[in-house]
Amino acid sequence: MNFFRHRPFGLSALAALVIATAGCSSADDAPSAAVPRPGAAAVKLCDHLDRVLPTKVDKLGRRDPEPASPLTAGWGGDPAIILRCGVPRPAKMADPEADGVEVNGVGWLLEQQADKSFRFTTTLRKAYVEVTIPAKRTADGMAPLVSLAPAIKEAVPEGIAD
Numbered sequence: 001m002n003f004f005r006h007r008p009f010g011l012s013a014l015a016a017l018v019i020a021t022a023g024c025s026s027a028d029d030a031p032s033a034a035v036p037r038p039g040a041a042a043v044k045l046c047d048h049l050d051r052v053l054p055t056k057v058d059k060l061g062r063r064d065p066e067p068a069s070p071l072t073a074g075w076g077g078d079p080a081i082i083l084r085c086g087v088p089r090p091a092k093m094a095d096p097e098a099d100g101v102e103v104n105g106v107g108w109l110l111e112q113q114a115d116k117s118f119r120f121t122t123t124l125r126k127a128y129v130e131v132t133i134p135a136k137r138t139a140d141g142m143a144p145l146v147s148l149a150p151a152i153k154e155a156v157p158e159g160i161a162d
Contacts, residue, residue, distance in 0.1 A: 031080035033065035033072045038086030039162060042127040046071050046085035049129065049155035057081055057147040058140055079117075079134035081144050087130045089161060090121050103142050104149035120145060125156045 038046065050070040055062050060076035074080040092098045092111055099110040100123060107123040108131075116135035121128055129152055133144055 029078075031063065031065040031074045031078070031082060032067075033074065033082045033084055035067060035069040036071050036084050036086040036088070038071070038127065041162060042086040043071070045127045045156050046129075049085050049127075049151060052151045052155050053083070054147050054151060058137065058143045075144075076137070079136055081134070081137060082132045083148065084130045084132075085127060085156075087121065087128045089128055093121075093123065101142065101145075103145040104153075106145070106149045106152050108145060122152060122156065124158055124160070125152070126159045126161055127156050128161050129156060 036046075047070045050073060053062070053073050057075040058081065060081065063074050063076065063080060065072050065074045065080065065082055071085050073083040090109060090111070093109055101108050101110055101120075106125075108120040109123055111119045111121075113119055113132075116138070118133045118138060120131045120133070122130075131144060131148060137144075
């Protein structure tokens with residue numbers, strides 16, 4: 001008889017715990033980004049890059065996207081500046097008419113997206129690093145790339161990615 005007396009209380013406590021835990025999830029408002037799947041050499045470089053990335057980019061605090069990975073990073077909220085390391089070589093790099101810029105010693109392929117955001121991908125580095133700047137954050141121009149250049153130069157050597 002004691003078993004039945006305690007069982008409903010146990011179920012109620014378990015249900016309350018599940019509801020409380022679900023309400024505390026922080027993933028609901030976190031930015032998201034697809035995690036790249038590079039080879040081992042690029043993973044090593046990207047892991048180093050993740051450790052030396054700045055805490056602020058364009059005055060925005062670091063707030064990494066979901067799912068958590070050393071291959072992705074983010075700054076700001078909605079919308080966030082997103083960095084992905086170890087992405088495949090963009091097809092646009094084969095286009096001799098493609099737009100490129102150099103910011104503090106780091107070369108970038110520049111691609112404006114349909115939603116007016118900009119995607120920048122490093123050129124002539126041992127791993128491709130992609131930075132997406134949402135349309136709402138493009139008023140400051142290349143400021144995010146200025147913030148990221150020192151870390152990229154330190155962690156991802158010049159060369160051709162595999």
